[in-house]
Amino acid sequence: MRWSWVGLLAMVLACAEAPRPVMKRWPQEExxxxxxxxxxANQPGPGVSLVARRADRGSSVARGGTTDATGTARLQVMPGWYVLQAEAPGFVSVTRTDARVPFGDEVRWDVTLERAAPVAGRVVDLEGRPVAGARLELRFANEDVAVPPTESDAEGRFHFDGVPAGAVTLRAEKDAWSPTRLKLAAPAPELTVVMGGLGKMRVRVLDPQQHRLAEPSVSISLEEEGERPMTKSPIQVPEGILFLNLPAGRYHVSGRYEPSVGCEWERVIEVQVLPGQQTEATVSFEGVEGFGRWRGRAVDDKGRALGGGQVMAWMGEHGEGALGLRGRCEARVEPDGSFALSRVTGPPAQVVWDSDKPSPTRMLKGALGAGTGEALVFPPEGGTLKGRVVRPDGQPVGYFEVDGYFPGNQRGEYVQGVWMNHTYQWVIDVLGFAPALVRAQGQVGEELQVPDVVLDEGRTVQGRVFARNGRTGVPNQEVQLVETFDLDGHRSNRPRAARTDAEGRFQFEHVAGRLQYLRVDAKDQGTVLQALEPDASAVRLRLVPNAELHGSVTDGARVPLAGVGLHVRCEGGFKMNTGTDQAGLYSMNIPGDRECFVHPVVTPLNVRDGHLPPPVSFSPTRVRLAPGSRHALDPTPRQGAASLKVSVEASLEFVTAFVLPGDVPWPRSPESLDALIRAGFNPEDDDDGFTPSFMWGAVFHFGHLPLGHYTVFIRDAIDGADAVLRMPVELTGTDVHIIRSERPGLGGGRPYTR
Known part of the structure; x- marks a missing residue:
């Protein structure tokens, strides 16, 4: 089945003269x-502890109880969606994520508990003596299963409650002891966990003539699966380098040797450290002679010499966990592009060229010739646009900002990176002058000069903000001066702003002579977005009354959803947010007579351990309400068995993805792209609340999608432009459909100037 995304999104137009409807409110009783x-065996479960927590993550609303002799309990809760957890000694804990309570009659929840498999035993040392105070934890293949950790007592004994039968890994640890890991199958009622002390390792490094290096460069890494990364500072001893207090386990030991100036060889060996013992390790370069000089000539893709700068070459396997011999050499590059690596272990597998000037690095991989002076073509990975900022008298400006970034160049010079062939633009801000807008064509592999930016003091614009009656000034209100290309706020720097006085008057100084917009969001009083013509010096802004949007959010039946965020995104860059209360009700003001999209956002489930996705997903709804009107909108979850996962080779800091149903064509302009972004299905919320976005991979999940045809857009926000990929996809089954993509800015994305 094929359909248009426009056909799926409801168009709502409310009449300003319509009578004010009465918001339907469900009874608020528990x-x-x-x-x-x-x-x-279907036998009653007495003494089971029950806790029902409201399902929205972060909610503290909870009710608890304990089952009686008949295995029953009675809870009093407000209608809504809950996560029910049931725990009892000797049983596996159960979490029900679909515990729903509709408005109306009494509800019944049935829970079946599985008998726990006993896991218990003793922790002893290498001589069989008990080890008290050891912390023990279990890890399961199913990450949704969690059992609280335990600690060994004075006699070394321990036991776990609530362990499901099957494969499990036990880990025991204690300060000043080596951790121990055991793979076992529950039940395991009589385990013996043996722990040993910390070990030591002395490392020697021998050169090709088997002479011991007096002060070798050595590093180690623990390679045991599931163990945390470890940093150890060694001490120098007469016979080498000594590492103390090492947990027992398998280590990779790296020793380095410098055969000549500019080159370093490295060998990685594997060493087993035993508990309570000192291990001897020797990293030897015996028999390694290498050869040199390995010569080449760096040229670009047009055959021009890449003179100056330096090259760095890597030999051997440098992947994570790789063992064996490898090396690294660096050398200066002559003006004609020639260079020589003094002592390589073999033909380089990768060579990188770095310029002395601000310029993107160039990398070359693969077969690199015999090293007899052949030309090595370094394809460009980017380009640069170089410019200068000067005052009206031609003198350079020492302090200026480029899109909010301070280059720190007293000569007024700056460099903008180029990652694809496209027109870039940026804004230069200097105190006392009008912001300058610069547009230039960038070319990958080229260093292009941009004409000097000659600053202009600009003009002064005075204005006044009036209420809807056109007579009353609006005091203490922020007025934003927004560039035409940044109405939706995708750029990092915030718009210029002024605040009205007691009579609603405001003033902007140093305003550029180009078309811009004045924007006011007066919250309860209304909004206005008005063009500021290039020659205008006085303006009059009149607020357009808001419209009221209200309603309830449910599971599609009679179960209210509390804590659902309602994010409204409107043309002109107006953004509003609210959330549903405990009865699933909401009310908010949105701009009148503007196209807006309402995005209900559900949080991940409110569970104590682990991360569970939201129980339902919503599609956005398009609305356009008359000023002063009231309209009811009751979003319900979309019903679909398909799901989509979009994985991009990038950080979440730069990349976003959205989905639209149907076959959606390429947007023809940045403004059309913004309209699609407002209308698109947003991915589920995977944020854990504390990990910064640059540490997350760009992976996006879209759940509960009806089968059919969709269009996926991946947007990459890069300096001065957006790069976008468009991918049609057909969802024909209930399995997770996976899309893997390169970063659009580096892998064929279509550019849009910002």
Missing amino acids: VPVGVRVVDA
Whole structure:
């Protein structure tokens, strides 16, 4: 089935003269919930501890109880979606993520508990003596299963509660002891966990003539699966380098040797450290002679010499966990592009050229010739646009900003990176002058000069903000001066702003002579977006009354969803947010007579351990409401069995993805792209609340999608431009459909000037 995204998004137009509807409110009383707990044999489960937490992550709303002799309990909760957790000694804990309570009659939840498999034993040292205070934890293949850790007592004994039968890994650790890992199958009621002390390792490094290096460069890394990274500072001893207090396990030991100036060889060996013992390790370069000089000539893709700068070459396997011999050499590059590596271990596998000037690095991989002076073609990975900022008298400016970034160049010079052939633009800000807009064509592999930016003081613009009646000034209100290309706020720097006085008057100084927009969001009083013509010096802004949007968010039936965020994105860059209350109700003001899209956002489930995705997903709804009107909108979850995962080779800091149903063509302009972004399905919220975006991979999940045809857009925000990939996809089954993509800015994305 094929359909248009426009056909899926409801168009709502409310009449300003319509009577104010009465918002339907469900009764706010708590609802009785009967919980019955049985075991696998359908026998009642008495003494089971129950906790029902509201399902939206971060909510502290919870009700608890304990089952009686018949295995039943009665909870009083408000209608809504809950996560129910049931725990009892001797049983595996159960978490129900679909515990729903609709408005109306009493609800019953049934829970079946599985008998736990006993896992217990003793922790002893190498001589069989008990080890007290060891911390033990279990790890399961299923990451959704979690059992609380435990600690060994004075006699070294321990036991776990609530362990499901099957494969499990036990880990024991204690300060000043080596951690121990055991793979076992539950039940395991009589385990013996043996722990040993910390070990030591002395490392010698021998040169090709088997002479010991007096002060060798050595590093080690623990390679045991599941163990945390470790940093150890060694000490120098007469016979080498000594590492103390090492947990027992398998280590990779790296020793380095410099055969000549500019080159370093490295050998990585594997060493087993035993608990409580000192291990001897020798990294030897015996028999390694190498050869040199390995010569080449650096040229670009047009055959021009890449003179100046330096090259760095790597030999051997440098992948994570790789063992054996490898090397690295660096050398200066002559004006004609020639260079010589003094002592390589073999033909380089990768060579990088770096210019002395601000310029992107160039990399070359693969077969690189015999090293007898052949030309090595370094394809460009980017380009540069170089410019200068000067005052009206031609003198350079020492302090200026380029798109909010301070280059720190007293000669007024700056460099902009180029990652694809496209027109770039940026704004230069200097105190006391009008912001200058620069546009230039960038070419990958080229260093192009941009004409000097000659600053202009600009003009003064005075204005006044009036209420809807056109007579009353609006005091203490922020007025934004926005560039035409940044109405949706995709650039990093914030728009210029002024604040009205007691009579609603405001003033901007040093305003550039180009078309811009004045924007006001007066919250409850209304909004206005008005063009500021290039020659205008006085303006009059009149607020357009808001419209009220209200309603309830449910699971599609009678179960209210609390804590659902409603994000409204409107043309002109207006953004509003609110959330549903405990009854699933919301009310908010949105700009009147503007196209807006309402995006309900559901948080991941409110569970104590692990990360569970949101229970439902919503599609955005398009609305355009008349000023002063009220309109009811009751979003319901989309119903679909398909899901989509989009994985991009980039950081989440730069890349976003959105999906639209149907066959959506390429946007023809940045403004059309912004309209698609506002209308698109957003991915599920995977944010854990504390990890910064640059540490997350760009992976996006879209759930509960109906089968059919969709268009995926991946947007890469790079300096002065967006790079976008468009991918049609057909969802024909219930499996997770996976799309893998390069970063659009580096892999064929279509550019859009910002």
